[in-house]
Amino acid sequence: MAIVLFDGECHFCDASVQFIIKRDPKGYFQFASLQSEVGRELLERYQVPKADSIVLIENGRYFLQSTAALKIARRLQGFWRFAYVFIAVPTGVRNFAYDKLAKNRYKWFGKKELCELPSQDIRQRFLS
Template sequence: MTDREAIDEPLWRHRPLFVFDGVCVLCSSGASFLMRHDRAGRVDFASAQSPLGQSLYRRLGLEMDATYLLIDGGHAYTKSDGYFRLATILGGWWRLALIGKVVPRGLRDWLYDQVAARRYRWFGKANHCELLSGDQRGRLVSDLDSDPLR
């Protein structure tokens, strides 16, 4: 799969969906940070371990440990391209992150892969979504029945 690949119509969503590793301390902390700063609720969130997250990874032929997912506009974004797309969606000062596009994608994604491969060793694991507040856990889209991917 490429970093930005069209996905089938059944995976089309009304709002962007950020799928993250819910047991990774780095990933959950990052999702918590995004939720705190996305006060307008532009983005939905799901853990990779949820039925919805597992279904998306299977459907796209990706290993959960390989990358997070950002589903937006009928496309799946991963690695650095996903972060740049997220910065565009969130707008405002988030767009400053787009400066990172001056770094070649191969290098950006290599760096992403290095951190991803060592994230549990460097940052640790927590119980599923334990690092999210109660309100933040309430923002999670967790199963296929509650989210028809529209």
């Protein structure tokens, strides 16, 4: 099991969570927003420095930015797992592109006011 912390106010982040859920039928990933009490507690427990987009907590460690995204992709069904080959690209190069998206996500994709309620089986994967 792994936990994905995401920006609960970001349309792109919400779409990313929905993307993960559809490609994770075994339910390996659980989710919590960075803004939630659980999210804040996990950030503190794992001593995550500055997190404003995506954080993966897996095997007692946290991963940020492109590393988190690639480690998530590695566990998804379909060809998405092959994206993990990009882990060989230097972190600075990967995170440069990731940072461009993260810094502009509200401008490009908008900010959420309300969250959709997922189905009961999906709701169980969200930590509260």
